[in-house]
Amino acid sequence: MPMPRFRDSERLRLTTSSARTVRLAGATDGPPLLPWPVAAVGGGVLAALAGAVLVAGVVLVAWLSAIAIALPTVLGFAAQVWLLAHGGVLVIGDVGVSLVPLGLTAAFVLLCMPVGRFAYRQARLARTGDVSPRDDRRLVLGSVGQVALGYTLVAAALAWGFQGPALIWRPALGAIAVSVLGSALGAVRASGYRPWATWPAWLRRGLRGAAAGGLALVVVSSVALAVAVVLGEAGISTLEQAVGFDTGGVFVWSLITLAYLPTALGWALSWLLGAGFTVGTGSLVSLSGTQLGMLPSIPLLAALPSEGAADPWMLAWLSAGVAAGALAGVVAARAGRRGVLGTLAAAATAGLLAGIVFLGWAAASRGALGSLRLVDLGPRLWESLLIGVPLLLLSAVLAGLVTWLFRRGAAAS
Structure with missing residues (x-):
């Protein structure tokens, strides 16, 4: 009696694909164009x-x-x-x-x-x-x-x-x-x-957090400068009209403004972090108050706050600097191992590097626009070192610690 034949339900399927050429690490395109x-x-x-x-x-x-x-x-x-x-x-x-x-x-x-x-x-x-x-x-x-x-x-x-x-x-x-x-x-x-590929994990995480913190510093300083320009728009327009630019003058002045925009952002950032800046000998612009003297007829200087003691609510601008440092700490703490020491090391590195970026930015934003009272302009460096850098460092460490505690609680649950 013939027996029925059973076929396996799983069949071998053959497919074809096109060949790919892989470039070797040592391959070159030809001789150099120039020595x-x-x-x-x-x-x-x-x-x-x-x-x-x-x-x-x-x-x-x-x-x-x-x-x-x-x-x-x-x-x-x-x-x-x-x-x-x-x-x-x-x-x-x-x-x-x-x-x-x-x-x-x-x-x-x-x-x-x-x-x-x-x-x-x-x-x-x-x-x-x-x-x-x-x-x-x-x-x-x-x-x-x-x-x-x-x-x-x-x-x-x-x-x-x-x-x-x-x-x-x-x-x-x-x-x-x-x-x-x-x-x-x-x-x-x-x-x-990629030299950083062999660096310790906490250092790489710290660099990532510092990059996020540096970007946040650019954002918050841009917001502060934009608010100042909007509030001082009438004075800026008056000075620009007094100068009487023609078409070419407007073009050149616009380029000059763009060239000095990062410098102005450095001043705004120093103001945000509590260090303040000067616009000449004997002057001071800070969150606590403003003291000005005679200023040159530069339109952007019309955005400076009025003289006298500042409203106590102005100190709320410090939260912007705290937020930038906190962002650096959170980004540094989110990735990698969950150990508290590694997390704190990464967050501290991020905050410290963000502070160093701020200090270098402040130093590069200083200079003179002439003689006598205009020889000392820009962020105050000692105050930036003693106020701005610790503010970024502490906010980054605290944010990193809070992030670690939150992750630990989420893992336990």
Whole structure:
């Protein structure tokens, strides 16, 4: 008697897929376009000159309204503005201006980023085969150093020619900082090198929290400055009308305002965190009160609060700084292990780094707009160190501890 045949219900199914080509770590696209030193040092020189040309273009637009001024004088002024953005001194007659337009400085950092990326790629294309991590780090550092060399040479030459050898060191140090930061960002991104990958977990979490806290500082300072501008809009408009800008003047003044916007945000942030700032010798603007004297006719200064003791409710602005520090602590504490020591270490690192960012921002926002009473403008550094930094640190630690307790309770339930 024949037996029935049973087939397995599960069948083997065959599928096809297209082949993919995987790029090897040591593969290159071909020979380098330029030798490494030429690409790096020459790129640094070109980045510096491109920034100088950018400044000269804006100054020439303003020159159209005062064409009687000799062109060499205008170009010399543009060179000094470029030096001012790197920490130099803009000399106008017998008056020296040293208040740095940090927005223009940030633009020069962005100009150096593609140069660092290009210099690293030329160095990498000149190497055949795989490159060890140690050699790759050397390529990154070599690219950054050579770009900084070319960039700083231009800064030193301009400072020597337009301001004399005594003032070279200020723009030279600023040029080193700008070129190193910008080219390092470009070279590291091109190489894929991640030095923080081997750092302790609490330190990486602290860096993540510090980044969140730094972004929060930008937001709260922007809110404070926007509120001040809205409240002082009538005075600002009156001063702008008194100056009587033409079309070109409005364009140039708008760019000047954008260039000094990060500087103004540094002042607002110092005010928010309780340190306050000065707008000349003997003046003070803080949460507790305002003391002003004679001020230059700069429209943005019309947004300053009126003189006298401030309303006690003004101290509520401190909560904005506390919120920024707390955000840094929460972001640092949310990820990673649940141990209390690791959480507190990460939160403290985030708060401390956010405080260091604030202190550096405050220091870069200081300067002078002339002589006599206008030689001491910007955030108060000692008060920033003794009030602002501890405020961010303590708020980050407390927020990190609360986050750890909340996570522990949620895990227990």
